Amino acid sequence: GGTKIEGVLLGGSGEVLDRHRVPTPKGDYDATLEALAALTDRFDRFAAESGADVPTIGIGTPGAVSPATGRMKNCNSTWLNDRPLREDLVARIGREVRLANDANCFALSEAVDGAAAGADVVFGVILGTGVGGGVVVRERPILGANAIGGEWGHNPLPSVTADELPGPPCYCGRSGCIETFLSGPGLAHDHERVHGRRAGRPGDDAFVSEGARLTSEEI
Numbered sequence: 604g605g606t607k608i609e610g611v612l613l614g615g616s617g618e619v620l621d622r623h624r625v626p627t628p629k630g631d632y633d634a635t636l637e638a639l640a641a642l643t644d645r646f647d648r649f650a651a652e653s654g655a656d657v658p659t660i661g662i663g664t665p666g667a668v669s670p671a672t673g674r675m676k677n678c679n680s681t682w683l684n685d686r687p688l689r690e691d692l693v694a695r696i697g698r699e700v701r702l703a704n705d706a707n708c709f710a711l712s713e714a715v716d717g718a719a720a721g722a723d724v725v726f727g728v729i730l731g732t733g734v735g736g737g738v739v740v741r742e743r744p745i746l747g748a749n750a751i752g753g754e755w756g757h758n759p760l761p762s763v764t765a766d767e768l769p770g771p772p773c774y775c776g777r778s779g780c781i782e783t784f785l786s787g788p789g790l791a792h793d794h795e796r797v798h799g800r801r802a803g804r805p806g807d808d809a810f811v812s813e814g815a816r817l818t819s820e821e822i
Contacts, residue, residue, distance in 0.1 A: 665679050
């Protein structure tokens with residue numbers, strides 16, 4: 604993601620064997636490749652020491668792989684855009700890598716054996732550094748012609764008030780995208796705009812608790 608990279612090593616029955624998190628090297632493509640490779644090396648060592656099989660590698664990432672070029676696009680971690688991320692990782696790690704949009708991975712996981720198991724249609728939402736979404740119908744992700752079928756973060760915010768126009772600028776080049784309001788940085792910006800201070804300072808706990816309830820109702 605845009606803030607952290609988290610890796611999990613799973614056993615054959617889905618049990619968590621190891622987990623590790625590192626900060627995302629913002630703006631540095633080569634350092635991002637190295638961070639991903641280092642996580643893989645860590646899990647390879649863990650598997651070898653515990654007698655487990657060599658792990659397969661799957662990566663959920665913001666953005667999507669362009670069906671036309673095979674390169675990354677629509678990623679809020681903008682230094683990944685127009686890069687052959689999967690191919691570069693294969694070259695660096697030396698074995699096959701499966702790569703897909705993180706929201707699609709999340710939605711599919713919940714649809715198959717998670718909170719939405721048994722549902723015909725599932726919409727999974729990620730609210731983090733950005734705003735992502737994935738749609739799964741009968742346990743099949745709906746990607747669309749441009750591989751962004753479930754994405755909603757760059758639609759305009761509905762029912763905006765006059766003081767919210769034209770909206771905060773977005774990395775995509777437009778203003779007022781849903782992502783600029785509902786992402787973590789967007790909510791923090793709103794807090795600072797309304798209260799004149801950044802979230803997380805002493806005295807903010809009550810507001811954040813109340814704000815979380817209000818935000819859920821609005822969503």
